[in-house]
Amino acid sequence: MNLIIFGPQASGKGTQAEKIASNYQIIHISTGDIFRNNISKGTELGRIAKEIINKGNLVPDDITNKIVENRLAQKDCDKGFILDGYPRNYHQVEFLDKLHRKITRVINLDVPREELIKRISNRRVCSDCKANYNLIYIKPKKQGLCDECEGTLVQRDDDKPKAIEKRLNIYDNQTKQLLDFYQKKGVLININGDQPIEKVFKDIISSLNSSKH
Numbered sequence: 001m002n003l004i005i006f007g008p009q010a011s012g013k014g015t016q017a018e019k020i021a022s023n024y025q026i027i028h029i030s031t032g033d034i035f036r037n038n039i040s041k042g043t044e045l046g047r048i049a050k051e052i053i054n055k056g057n058l059v060p061d062d063i064t065n066k067i068v069e070n071r072l073a074q075k076d077c078d079k080g081f082i083l084d085g086y087p088r089n090y091h092q093v094e095f096l097d098k099l100h101r102k103i104t105r106v107i108n109l110d111v112p113r114e115e116l117i118k119r120i121s122n123r124r125v126c127s128d129c130k131a132n133y134n135l136i137y138i139k140p141k142k143q144g145l146c147d148e149c150e151g152t153l154v155q156r157d158d159d160k161p162k163a164i165e166k167r168l169n170i171y172d173n174q175t176k177q178l179l180d181f182y183q184k185k186g187v188l189i190n191i192n193g194d195q196p197i198e199k200v201f202k203d204i205i206s207s208l209n210s211s212k213h
């Protein structure tokens with residue numbers, strides 16, 4: 001099973017991708033996580049990506065495409081994968097298409113913009129272990145501190161108001177159109193992402209299971 005999950009920032013795509021990967025025992029590939037890991041490890045890629053990401057822009061296609069190509073070439077992806085955050089524009093769609101990995105289904109999470117802004121501005125991440133929180137939906141037990149390691153909770157630079165608007169506009173202008181490409185291939189499934197996490201997950205699984213036949 002080779003999947004792609006689409007959805008704007010804070011649509012819950014990372015959470016759902018993890019749950020789907022664990023449910024079907026497939027590999028979760030998040031380009032955003034790959035960049036963030038490189039940033040926290042201080043690698044050359046991290047150094048390049050950091051400034052771009054903090055401004056709310058996209059990392060250049062040649063860099064991103066190469067990362068995905070290398071990851072998909074690893075043996076563990078043969079059992080199936082779910083791409084989260086990739087492809088994000090038409091060049092990436094074309095590049096992925098040329099890798100000839102048959103995409104079984106493309107999941108699109110639909111969430112209204114007001115709800116996205118509310119979710120993003122309340123998002124916090126642990127500065128030590130990188131665990132995610134939300135001041136409305138996934139509150140830490142102690143204010144400002146991580147439940148796991150007591151690290152300080154911070155707001156990602158790309159979750160600040162100016163970057164949020166830019167990222168949602170990029171999504172509207174570029175990424176949404178990609179859905180048409182997959183719609184024409186007959187692999188797109190639309191899911192209402194404005195529901196509790198478990199209900200969204202249930203809808204995804206029943207849609208994936210019923211569309212197999």
Ligand code: AMP
Nearest residue numbers: 031032035053057058059064085086088
């Ligand atoms: P995400 O966690 O998916 O929201 O990604 C965080 C940031 O990483 C994005 O705002 C981009 O700057 C960068 N990024 C992630 N995936 C891609 C991609 N496919 N193409 C270009 N930049 C990306």
